[in-house]
Amino acid sequence: MIYLDNSATTRLCAGAIEKMTEAMGCYGNPSSLHSMGLEAQRLLEEARETVCDSLGIRPGSGYSLIFTGSGTEANNLAILGCAAAKQRRVSDRIITTDSEHPSVSKPLGRLEEAGLTIVRLHTRGGVIDFDEYREELLRGAYMVTVMMVNNETGAVYDVAGMFDLAKQLCPGVITHCDATQGYLKFAFTPQKIKADLVTISAHKIHGPKGVGALSVSPEIKKRKAIVPIILGGGQEEEFRSGTENLICIAGFGGAAAEYAPRAEEYAKDIAALRDYTEKKLEELPGIRINRPRGMRAPHIISLTLPGIKSETMVNFLSSKGIAVSGGSACSSRREKVSAALLGFGLERHEAACSLRISLCRTNTKDDVDALCSALSEGIATLVRAAEL
Numbered sequence: 001m002i003y004l005d006n007s008a009t010t011r012l013c014a015g016a017i018e019k020m021t022e023a024m025g026c027y028g029n030p031s032s033l034h035s036m037g038l039e040a041q042r043l044l045e046e047a048r049e050t051v052c053d054s055l056g057i058r059p060g061s062g063y064s065l066i067f068t069g070s071g072t073e074a075n076n077l078a079i080l081g082c083a084a085a086k087q088r089r090v091s092d093r094i095i096t097t098d099s100e101h102p103s104v105s106k107p108l109g110r111l112e113e114a115g116l117t118i119v120r121l122h123t124r125g126g127v128i129d130f131d132e133y134r135e136e137l138l139r140g141a142y143m144v145t146v147m148m149v150n151n152e153t154g155a156v157y158d159v160a161g162m163f164d165l166a167k168q169l170c171p172g173v174i175t176h177c178d179a180t181q182g183y184l185k186f187a188f189t190p191q192k193i194k195a196d197l198v199t200i201s202a203h204k205i206h207g208p209k210g211v212g213a214l215s216v217s218p219e220i221k222k223r224k225a226i227v228p229i230i231l232g233g234g235q236e237e238e239f240r241s242g243t244e245n246l247i248c249i250a251g252f253g254g255a256a257a258e259y260a261p262r263a264e265e266y267a268k269d270i271a272a273l274r275d276y277t278e279k280k281l282e283e284l285p286g287i288r289i290n291r292p293r294g295m296r297a298p299h300i301i302s303l304t305l306p307g308i309k310s311e312t313m314v315n316f317l318s319s320k321g322i323a324v325s326g327g328s329a330c331s332s333r334r335e336k337v338s339a340a341l342l343g344f345g346l347e348r349h350e351a352a353c354s355l356r357i358s359l360c361r362t363n364t365k366d367d368v369d370a371l372c373s374a375l376s377e378g379i380a381t382l383v384r385a386a387e388l
Helices: 014-024 035-054 071-084 102-113 130-138 159-169 218-223 246-281 310-319 339-344 365-387
Strands: 064-068 093-097 117-121 143-147 174-178 197-201 212-216 300-304 354-358
Touching (some): 035 246, 064 071, 071 174, 310 354
Antiparallel strands (some): 197 212, 300 354
């Protein structure tokens, strides 16, 4: 199988497998005081330190890294946990975009139903209008939550500039960045982008599924501006109760340790392969690349097919041993047009005929050539079938 769906998930790397194997032999509870519990705690904190280092969080900085069960849970903790905190009432407005991941947009929808005001900035062409944004900030906000990289179009949003402006115009505002697709694709730290809360996930960097993390700034902790949404034994500094998933957390650390030292090199190589891929794709009849007008991620390509439904082409390519996506894998089994693609500026019929190709460090030009050959066959075959 030629795997070109790396924004959905990635293959486990050797570093993750090694650390997970080590953790499998340590079945003590990290909260227990006996020797096996202490060994589990050591592995847990070793992984935390490694992931913190990969995110630029230094010892003594006051930042916390809270392990969760997924990036989705980390986003829910950030949004719902801040909404539930007593200290949030500087405003009832949250500013976001019209193209966030469902793990952000759906919790925001729940808060909107409860009476809060959710402002959704336009992202046409993958760019946020700062004049529109400034006007909304001047009306007040207690939170700004914006993704770093759009998981369907690859558009990169200027979260550093947005959060800096928010801090200037809205004292006390909480800034949250879903950096799931940007983590280790771009060099950043929570401090540099002025993010109080940052979401990351292991399985986007060749770590295991079932573990994410949320970084929390010292200011947010001091203000008690976030409260847990899962209650119980008080693990993870009481932000996320439940016995930690040590095996997957260890794998997260292993993946970060392997990826982080060469992240810049990997990003350059992947971007070069992306450019090669787009050049080959544009040689095919009827294909249009949905390029963001601003900055873009190195690993994501969005394209629109000539009148062929995305699920039809996904199934055809799968039969040829090639894996791509019709959009976000979190929603691809439900027949609903992508809000991100509509926000980007596509018409509904165009969004329904769009594919996402997402690359990783192990993909090659041979993979791309095979994809383009299969797409060419599919376009000819499937278009003819639609015309009969």
